[in-house]
Amino acid sequence: MENLRLIINGEEVEALIDPATTLQQFLHNTLGMTGTKEGCGAGLCGCCTVMVDGKAVKSCLILALQVGGKSVQTIEGLAHEDVLDPVQSAFIENGAIQCGFCSPGMIMASKALLKENPHPVENDVRHALSGNLCRCTGYHKIVKAVLSVGERQ
Amino acid sequence: MSSKKEYQYIGKSIYNVNAIAKATGRAKYCSDMQLAGMLYAKVKRSPYPHARIVSIDTSKAERLPGVKAVIIGDEKTCPARFGAGVADEYVLARGKVLYVGDPVAAVAAESEQIAEEAVDLIEVEYEDLPAIFDGEEAFKQNPPVVLHEDLKRYNTLRSVPPRLDENRPNVFNYFRIRRRDVENGFKEADLVFENRFETAMIHHVQMEPHCGVAMVDDSGRLVVWGTSSKPYGMHRDISESRNLPPSAVRVIIPTHVGGAFGGREPKAEQIAASLALGQKGYPKRPVRMWFTREEQLSTTTTRAHYIVDIKTGVRKDGTIVANKMRLLLVGGAYAGTGYLTARNAAFGPAANYKTDHFSLDAYGVYTNQRMAGAYRGFGNAESLWGMESQMDIIAEALKIDPLEFRLKNCTDEGDLNAFGEKMHSVGAKECLHAAAKLIEWGKKTKGSEPHLKRGKGIALGNKYSIVPTASAAIIKVHPDGMVELRTSTVEIGQGSSTIFSQMIAEEFKIPVSKVRVLNPDTDITPFDLGTASSRSTFNMGNAIIKASADAKRQLFELAAKELKANPDDLETADSKVFVKGSPDRSLHIKDLFIPMVIGGYTLKEGAEIIGKATYYLPGVIPDPETGHSERPASFYMFVAQAAEVEVDVQTGKIRVVKIVTANDCGKAINPMTVEGQQEGGVLSMGIGSTLLEEVITDNGVMLNPQFADYKIPTTLDCPTLENYKSAIIETAHREGPWGAKGVGEGTMVCSAPAIANAIYDAIGIRFHEIPITPEKVLRALKKI
Numbered sequence: 001m002e003n004l005r006l007i008i009n010g011e012e013v014e015a016l017i018d019p020a021t022t023l024q025q026f027l028h029n030t031l032g033m034t035g036t037k038e039g040c041g042a043g044l045c046g047c048c049t050v051m052v053d054g055k056a057v058k059s060c061l062i063l064a065l066q067v068g069g070k071s072v073q074t075i076e077g078l079a080h081e082d083v084l085d086p087v088q089s090a091f092i093e094n095g096a097i098q099c100g101f102c103s104p105g106m107i108m109a110s111k112a113l114l115k116e117n118p119h120p121v122e123n124d125v126r127h128a129l130s131g132n133l134c135r136c137t138g139y140h141k142i143v144k145a146v147l148s149v150g151e152r153q
Numbered sequence: 154m155s156s157k158k159e160y161q162y163i164g165k166s167i168y169n170v171n172a173i174a175k176a177t178g179r180a181k182y183c184s185d186m187q188l189a190g191m192l193y194a195k196v197k198r199s200p201y202p203h204a205r206i207v208s209i210d211t212s213k214a215e216r217l218p219g220v221k222a223v224i225i226g227d228e229k230t231c232p233a234r235f236g237a238g239v240a241d242e243y244v245l246a247r248g249k250v251l252y253v254g255d256p257v258a259a260v261a262a263e264s265e266q267i268a269e270e271a272v273d274l275i276e277v278e279y280e281d282l283p284a285i286f287d288g289e290e291a292f293k294q295n296p297p298v299v300l301h302e303d304l305k306r307y308n309t310l311r312s313v314p315p316r317l318d319e320n321r322p323n324v325f326n327y328f329r330i331r332r333r334d335v336e337n338g339f340k341e342a343d344l345v346f347e348n349r350f351e352t353a354m355i356h357h358v359q360m361e362p363h364c365g366v367a368m369v370d371d372s373g374r375l376v377v378w379g380t381s382s383k384p385y386g387m388h389r390d391i392s393e394s395r396n397l398p399p400s401a402v403r404v405i406i407p408t409h410v411g412g413a414f415g416g417r418e419p420k421a422e423q424i425a426a427s428l429a430l431g432q433k434g435y436p437k438r439p440v441r442m443w444f445t446r447e448e449q450l451s452t453t454t455t456r457a458h459y460i461v462d463i464k465t466g467v468r469k470d471g472t473i474v475a476n477k478m479r480l481l482l483v484g485g486a487y488a489g490t491g492y493l494t495a496r497n498a499a500f501g502p503a504a505n506y507k508t509d510h511f512s513l514d515a516y517g518v519y520t521n522q523r524m525a526g527a528y529r530g531f532g533n534a535e536s537l538w539g540m541e542s543q544m545d546i547i548a549e550a551l552k553i554d555p556l557e558f559r560l561k562n563c564t565d566e567g568d569l570n571a572f573g574e575k576m577h578s579v580g581a582k583e584c585l586h587a588a589a590k591l592i593e594w595g596k597k598t599k600g601s602e603p604h605l606k607r608g609k610g611i612a613l614g615n616k617y618s619i620v621p622t623a624s625a626a627i628i629k630v631h632p633d634g635m636v637e638l639r640t641s642t643v644e645i646g647q648g649s650s651t652i653f654s655q656m657i658a659e660e661f662k663i664p665v666s667k668v669r670v671l672n673p674d675t676d677i678t679p680f681d682l683g684t685a686s687s688r689s690t691f692n693m694g695n696a697i698i699k700a701s702a703d704a705k706r707q708l709f710e711l712a713a714k715e716l717k718a719n720p721d722d723l724e725t726a727d728s729k730v731f732v733k734g735s736p737d738r739s740l741h742i743k744d745l746f747i748p749m750v751i752g753g754y755t756l757k758e759g760a761e762i763i764g765k766a767t768y769y770l771p772g773v774i775p776d777p778e779t780g781h782s783e784r785p786a787s788f789y790m791f792v793a794q795a796a797e798v799e800v801d802v803q804t805g806k807i808r809v810v811k812i813v814t815a816n817d818c819g820k821a822i823n824p825m826t827v828e829g830q831q832e833g834g835v836l837s838m839g840i841g842s843t844l845l846e847e848v849i850t851d852n853g854v855m856l857n858p859q860f861a862d863y864k865i866p867t868t869l870d871c872p873t874l875e876n877y878k879s880a881i882i883e884t885a886h887r888e889g890p891w892g893a894k895g896v897g898e899g900t901m902v903c904s905a906p907a908i909a910n911a912i913y914d915a916i917g918i919r920f921h922e923i924p925i926t927p928e929k930v931l932r933a934l935k936k937i
Contacts, residue, residue, distance in 0.1 A: 034185035035178020037411075039360055040446040044860035047360060075178030088176040092168050095825040098833065099646025100175030101360040101411030107176060126868040133860065135358050135412050136646045137829060138836025139868045140877055147874075 004068050008033075009077025019065055023057075024048040026064035027074060035075035035104045039133070046132030049105035049112075050074050056112035058131075075104035078111065086149050087111050094145035098136030106132045110146045119150045162658040163891050166825035167665055170651045171409065171644065180409045183380050184364040184443055191366070192221050194428050194442040195268035197258035197275045198452065199250035202284035202521035202853030203298065206249060206257060206277065213274040214260060219267040221438065223275070224431040225258045231427070235394040237386065237526075238315045238492035239325050240308040241301055244394050244423045249282065251300055251486030252523050253853040254452035256420075261428040261440045284521040284853060288460055288483030291323040291518045299323060300486060300519040312621055315492045316777060323519045325488040328496035330503060330513040330780030332571050338475025338510025342466025345475075346547050350461045350539035351922045352905070353847040354483075357456070357528060358865050361411020362449045365422030367429035368439035375430060376403045379422035382413035382643045383683030384673040390419060391426055406643050406673040413645040414838070415527030415685065416454040418489055420444075451858035455848055457491060457525030458483040459498070459532070461539030466510075471553045473562045475510040476571075478502055480536050482517040482525065490526035491517050498532025499780070500617040501902060502540045503571035504789050505581075506562040511571040513780070521853055527685060529838055530902045533616055538923060541612040541906030545913065555910065556589050559613045559793075573781045576789065578894065580817025580884035584793035585613060587815035587880040592795035598810075604803045607810065610910025611795040614903030617786035618895055619686040620772025625679035626696035628657065628704045630762040632746040632754040634728030636661050636704075638697065641673040641681035642689045647897055648826035649689050655822055656694055656890065660701035662726035679765070687895030690822060691788060694890030695768035704764025711745050711756065770888075788886050790899035791817040794835065794907040797876075800915045802934055805927030807912060809840055811876040812904075819886045819894030827896050831879045834900020836871045843905040843923050845870070 001016045008031070017026060024041075027033040027050070036059055039047030043061040050059045051073040078085040087110050090096070097103045106129065113120060113128035120128070125146045126139075134142065174180040211223045224230045226245030234240040246255045258275050262268040285291045285298035299322045301307070309315050315326040339345050359380075366378040375397070381387040381404075388404040391397075410417075425442035432438065444453065459482055466475035482495040495517025502513065528534075548558040563581040570576055588594075592609055600607050627639035636657050644650045654668040661667075671678060681693065709720040712730040716723070716738055724733050731739030745762075746754035756762070775782040797811040814835045821827040845864040849856045857863045871877070885892030905923050913919050918933045931937045 028185075032187070033178070034181060037182075037184070037361075039362070040860055042446070042859055042861070045360065045446075079177050084173070084176065088173075091176050092172040095166070095169065095829050097169060097172045097175050098648070098829055099360060099412040100171065100180055100409060101182065101646075103175050104178045122873055130867045130869045133358075133360065133865060133867065135360050135414070135837055135865060136833045138832035138834075138866070138877075139871055140832040140836060140874065141829065143868065143874060 002065055004064055006067055006069060007071040009073055017064055019063065021064045023059035023062045023064045023067055027059060033074055033076050037101055037104060039101065046109060047102050047105040049108040049132060051108055051112050054115055056109045075108060078107065086152065087114065090145040090149045094141045094148060096137060096141040096145040102132060102134040106134060106142060114149055118153055122147060160659055161662065162655040162665065163822055165655065166823055167651065167655060169648055170654050170665065175409065181407060182361055182409050182411055183366060183378050183407050184361055186366050186378060186441065188366065188368065188439040190438040192261040192263065192438050192440045193265040193268050194259055194261045194425060194440050195265065195272045196256045196424060197272045197277065199246065199253060199255040199257055201250055201279055201281055202253050203282040204250050204279035205282060206246065207280050208278045209258060210276040211258060214271040217267065217271045217274060219263040220260060220271045222261040222428050222432040223258065223271065224427050230431055231394065232396050233394050234307060235390045236488055237490045238310045238313065239488040242487040244427050252521050254523055255486065256424065259424050259428055261432065286520050286522060286853060288458060288481055288518055288520060291520045292321060292481060292516065294320045296323050300521065313493065313774065324516050325484065325519055326492045326495045326517045328499055328515045330499060330511060330571050331778065332511040332573065333509055335475050335477045335510040335512035339466040342474050343469045344550060345464065345466045346543060347464040348543055348546065349921060350542055352459045352535045352538055353924055354458045354525065355456045355842055355846040356450055356848060356863065357414040357416035359412035359414060359416065362446055363417065363421040363444040363453055365419065365425035365442045366439060367422065367425035369429050369437040374401055374403060375426055376405065377422050377426050378405045378407060379419050380410050380417055381406060381419040381422065382410070382417045382645050383685060384641045384643065384675060385680055386683055387419040387422060388675050391423060394423065404675045408644060408672040410643055410645045413643070413684065414529045415531065418454045418524065418526065420453065447858040450863055451855040452523050454489060454524045454526045456528035459535035461536055463539045463543050465543055465547060467547055467551065469551065471551055471558055471561050473506055473508050476508045477512045480515040482532065484517045484519055485522045485524040486519060487524045488517060489524040491524060494527055494532040498536040500786060501533035501537045501615055504564060504576065504615050504617065505540060505613060507564055507568050508571060522850065529834065530616060530898045531686065534842065534902045534905065537614045537902050538905045541614065541903055542909055545910045546919065556585060556594055556611055560585055563613055572775060572785045574783055574785060578788060578819060578884050578886040580791040580882040581613060583882045583884065584791050584815040584817055587882060588793035588795045588813050591813035591878040591880060592797060592811065594795065598797065600799050604801060606800045606802055606915040607797060608911045608914025609795065609797045610907050610914055611793065612903035612906035612910060613793050614899065615789045615791045616687060616899040616902050617789050618688045618691060620770055620784060620787050622682050622688060622692055622787055623767055623769040624681045624692035624696040625767040626693060626700040627679055628700040628764040630704055630708060630742060632743050634663065634742045635667055635669055636663065637669045637671060639671050639678040640693055641678045642693050643673055643684040645684055647830060648823060649684065651826060652690060652822040653693065653697060656697045657701060660698065663728060667728065687790060687897045687899065690893050690895050691889050692768050694893060696766050698890055699766030699768060700764040703766055704762055707759065707762045707764065712740060715740055715745065788889065788894045790894050790896060792899040792903060794903050796907045796911040798908060798911040798915055800912060800930060802916060805930035807844055807925060807930065809872055809908060811872050813878040814900065815880040815882055816896055816899050817882040817884045818896040819889045820883050820892035821881050822891065822893055824881060827881055828879055830896045831900050835904055836877065837866050839901040839904025840870060841866045843908045843925060845924055847924050
């Protein structure tokens with residue numbers, strides 16, 4: 001077992017973990033932060049996307065110990081109590097959420113894009129989200145939602 | 154015939170009622186469940202496509218520390234076979250394995266790692282048997298391999314019985330239609346066209362992997378949570394396969410399920426249940442069986458490889474006079490829902506066009522692959538892939554515009570379809586006109602470079618919804634005015650909870666926030682046939698209207714006494730009951746309840762305000778010889794789609810430049826939700842199944858069981874926002890709630906032919922198999 005210290009959604013977290021634990025497993029199974037989903041375990045679907053020091057990371061591809069000392073933001077930390085983040089609101093208002101299993105990862109990937117590029121054009125959005133799979137929506141309303149945030153800010 | 158009446162909630166694009174939970178990561182799925190003392194399961198699967206199980210040695214696995222249960226397919230664990238229409242499957246294989254991945258044993262342990270280690274320690278000795286993968290070979294009268302020697306002795310479903318074929322031992326269902334005399338029809342025709350079309354095996358790729366959690370409660374009852382879209386089907390499978398009385402099993406589906414699209418056969422749930430029961434002594438701990446993405450892609454239900462033979466006779470003026478089809482669903486080792494898919498693939502071709510002489514033979518056949526069954530469209534995307542490609546071949550030969558040809562022959566209100574049923578609520582023409590307008594039919598465009606060839610294509614489709622069918626709804630009016638719906642419809646992302654909330658809001662004149670929809674639980678929510686066949690809006694919608702009326706009748710009877718009025722003169726709105734025309738003679742619903750000492754509320758009589766109702770539509774089962782039926786389906790959703798593609802003749806790459814869809818849903822209860830269905834159906838599954846997706850196997854082993862190799866569309870495979878257009882056509886159905894029918898499956902039943910017809914327009918090559926990959930394009934262009 002190894003000692004891990006990191007910041008999650010602004011709070012310091014310390015835990016003794018099996019070094020083989022991925023960040024996704026640590027968040028989902030150990031901490032019960034079940035918003036970070038496992039969709040493939042191979043970094044190919046994007047359901048487990050979180051932000052590490054402001055950058056989108058597929059948390060199934062990284063060991064929890066690798067983010068020691070870093071700041072992780074998950075979907076649970078995006079809204080402040082009941083005040084939603086603009087990306088969350090845009091997803092809801094545009095009907096970009098169906099089954100919702102990809103939504104946390106999709107929203108985190110969108111958040112990371114908008115942080116880097118506050119006013120993306122459609123092509124930017126499509127490229128930034130090309131590693132996040134969704135089977136329900138055909139991405140149409142997702143792309144619309146992300147663009148609407150860019151236009152508003 | 155579209156309904157123009159304005160409603161308060163019906164027809165409004167309100168936000169999905171679950172969207173906040175989902176957008177914030179708070180939504181709990183089955184795969185997020187944690188129960189105290191929960192064990193983790195892993196499955197030992199067959200590496201052979203067909204083999205006799207000689208022996209299984211589990212002793213080493215059982216001795217591994219942390220292992221709590223090891224089960225195999227024996228009399229104790231798997232006493233009976235189960236299946237949707239043909240009871241041909243055990244939870245774990247008994248006697249022989251029939252496909253690569255067939256479960257032979259399972260382990261529950263303290264962790265997934267221990268369970269996995271234990272699975273490796275199980276030793277199975279097999280005797281290899283010859284396997285069969287080729288559908289035509291399996292279909293033969295004396296096939297080289299027979300999968301189910303005892304097929305004739307299996308139990309079958311009584312309500313829609315499968316029909317076996319005396320002479321073809323691998324056929325698990327046969328369905329036929331005979332309308333007039335098709336051979337005479339060909340004699341009447343000026344031209345006859347005969348072609349074969351095929352579709353590859355594909356997977357639903359629901360984003361949430363299959364998952365089941367099971368436990369034995371303190372009374373000894375089996376409680377199973379799962380991701381099935383048919384809670385009562387899962388309930389039946391679990392009780393039947395263990396010879397348990399139905400009341401000994403409770404099935405719960407969480408509020409959120411990560412997609413279904415027809416493919417949620419409850420195998421993970423079944424194995425979890427067996428491991429919950431299979432632990433020695435007490436306590437019996439809860440078990441979680443979660444399939445990895447590889448397991449999901451390589452062992453769970455698929456959309457079958459389909460072979461569609463079609464022979465069509467036409468007159469020179471473009472009238473279709475005769476159509477003869479043979480549909481072959483190349484199924485898997487077990488029939489599953491495929492038994493019904495094999496039959497119902499006939500419905501799309503039977504209802505698309507007026508055809509004097511029609512003959513159809515549809516078969517489902519066993520092969521040594523995993524089960525092929527329900528998939529959005531239920532066989533009709535496959536049968537219409539053939540029919541709608543054929544239509545363009547004919548239109549070209551007759552030098553008739555493909556749109557005109559379809560408009561001339563498509564069914565309309567009052568026409569007889571091939572079943573002999575008088576069609577009602579047919580939006581075919583409106584859909585065709587709308588799609589043609591959106592794609593700018595007739596207007597040619599060019600690629601930016603000489604090697605980029607552009608073309609446009611159009612196709613017409615329809616999707617029936619199943620009979621016999623039934624949905625039940627229970628509606629409880631709470632003292633605080635909250636109206637609760639108990640329904641076994643599963644919210645798989647399609648938005649059922651949202652539209653049901655709108656329906657109840659409309660009936661009770663309350664905001665949607667005052668409606669609550671419970672998740673399916675066979676102890677609490679009443680029967681529903683299943684979240685399948687695009688049937689929930691129509692069936693559950695009707696049940697909701699009837700149950701609302703029942704609840705309101707009770708409410709008004711109670712209030713009438715207080716208001717000294719006639720119950721027939723009462724109305725409700727904003728959680729109040731009032732006399733029609735005299736809103737001041739009113740009371741709040743809470744005033745009917747008496748707050749009691751110690752707590753709670755009571756009614757003076759009747760316990761609770763609970764409305765309940767069943768919507769039941771038996772239909773008429775088609776005649777086994779002729780397929781004749783006056784009501785073989787509850788309704789038909791029509792759809793027309795058109796595509797513009799660009800084919801790079803240097804690389805073979807096909808880009809869908811633009812795609813449009815027009816769907817006749819009767820009435821859009823929530824247009825935003827209908828759009829969501831259209832977008833997912835066309836952009837993800839339509840484009841994916843046509844251009845990208847294929848389960849590739851070698852000797853029964855899937856070679857591409859991960860997203861790196863099994864490609865579903867990404868954001869980059871879909872046309873830009875400006876180049877995707879949709880139209881909602883509202884051809885009201887006289888029996889539909891507010892005129893509504895359904896939408897989900899109609900959205901991809903003609904995407905493939907629309908795209909393929911566009912490819913033909915671009916490069917003059919007719920493809921007969923999907924997916925149409927760059928490799929196939931280059932081969933056809935003789936570049937490789």
